[in-house]
Amino acid sequence: MAILGLPPSSTPTRPAHFDIERVIRPNILALHPYRCARDDYSSGILLDANENALGHSIPQSEDDTTLQLNGNSPVDDHILGLDLHRYPDPSHPKIKDCIAKLRCLPSTGHVFLGVGSDEVIDLLMRVCVAPGRERILITPPTYGMYSVCAQVNDVGIVKVNLDLTAEGGEGGERGRFSVRVDEVKKTIDADPSIKLIFLCSPGNPTGTLISLVSIRALLDYEPFKGIVVVDEAYIDFSEPGSSAVSLVAEYANLCVMQTMSKSFGLAAIRLGIAIAQPPLIHILSNTKAPYNISAPTAHLALRALSPTSLSAMREKIETLKASRDKLLSSLHSLKDLGLGRAIGAQDANFIMIPVLARGSSVPDSARAQRVYLALAEEEGVVVRYRGKEVGCSGCLRITVGTEEENVVALGKLKRTLENL
Known part of the structure; x- marks a missing residue:
């Protein structure tokens, strides 16, 4: 067929x-x-699709607080100017x-x-x-x-x-x-x-x-x-x-x-x-x-x-890759607190790293979960617990953030590992 x-x-x-x-x-x-x-057909007097011919009712005004996205960013007037109807x-x-x-x-x-x-x-x-x-x-x-x-x-x-x-x-x-x-x-x-x-x-x-x-x-x-x-x-x-x-x-x-x-x-x-x-x-x-x-x-x-956006994207990729290498090195410096070597080949924008049992080289999923929860609930740093995945015992997955976010997250991770 x-x-x-x-x-x-x-x-x-x-x-x-x-x-x-x-x-x-x-x-x-x-x-x-x-x-x-x-x-x-996509042009002309379009009376074929039962659309609202009068258009949307959202005002194009940055002063309208109802147009705030995530509490701090006005809706793009270019988007409101599209034929949204x-x-x-x-x-x-x-x-x-x-x-x-x-x-x-x-x-x-x-x-x-x-x-x-x-x-x-x-x-x-x-x-x-x-x-x-x-x-x-x-x-x-x-x-x-x-x-x-x-x-x-x-x-x-x-x-x-x-x-x-x-x-x-x-x-x-x-x-x-x-x-x-x-x-x-x-x-x-x-x-x-x-x-x-x-x-x-x-x-x-x-x-x-x-x-x-x-x-x-x-x-x-x-x-x-x-x-x-x-x-x-x-x-x-x-x-x-x-x-x-x-x-x-x-x-x-x-x-x-x-x-x-x-x-x-x-x-x-x-x-x-x-x-x-x-x-x-x-x-x-x-x-x-x-x-x-x-x-x-x-x-x-x-x-x-667009060419301009693609150029900016490539610059950001290189920045994130450099930050990934720096973050990896900083995480390895916490080995004495029970953080193992990152696993995988580091080909993405995150690092997966095992939390070890205290005084041991064995990954500890229970401790990793406690670290994960303490970071999120007490320190305001959210990573991803992956200890239940096959081959990922005790692992946390940490996305590469901004330079400032990485520094703050490392400091709080260090304090959390010292306490748990």
Whole structure:
């Protein structure tokens, strides 16, 4: 069954063992997507979509205290000046064009926009995995939303833990948390119901890249007929050339997820990105909600993708990477108070570090949780407790803050470790 609305292609699919029509659920292949009013016309006297022709009623005035966001920031008058009474463009070609250029993609047909990466995760499961019958594979410790979305969609979960001890796995990953490629292959051989493999790179909470060698090994594995999904939320904090986007043109069975939440500093606008070959992008576009990306989100995303904004973003990334190194060194100086060496390869904008039992080199999850609570409730410093994750016993995950925030947080962490 052909993909509705996608012209047939004479270009051979690579790898040869992959057929997207066998991966996508038949009901999705047959789906006739909802036809939006703005799919046909977007200018003129628009009397087709039952919109409020008189527009919104929010005054454009910084003096109006009802327009304060987070208590101190006035609403952007540029946003209030948008045609907020009209439904937004359902496809956002300008944003996709900017992303295609930024990530060196052949065309906008390789880009899908979602309400954060979480919508992309959910859509991939809904279009590929049959509820109650088929499964996804994850590699703990990893991002928790893969499991949450699977449970919501009645999708089974198979787990192959990352290698928690190796200094360099099959793919040559630096540090701990490498993918056990051979074990993943054995699991696939034993369970043909697996349709998606989710890899988080750099990992959350591991902060460690998955090598392109490991990713290729899974993409090329002939018995696996599904899709490898690489979640690159933190990719801009890692070394250049480490993104799996470089493999998209070669592999039809690859989907790379990115986001504007981290390196772009736009977590509040909820814009996620899927990068893949056009057939999968087309399926996701057919299945998404009609107007999933709002006009304010699109407006801010386009501003963030301008040359000036991209230059500023890159400067901030370098600042955060330098701060990460400095913070790492400062955390290691607290070893005598029971703070272990950070684990992972430090490829993201956070550090995961174990709290040890007093007078011991053994991670202590109970003490780590006490430190976490004391920091939040007594010191006003909020980090993330990750001691329940496999391979992360006693660990706290600490995001790299501003220089001032890092100094204050370190001082309070030192005092807390002295007292607990």
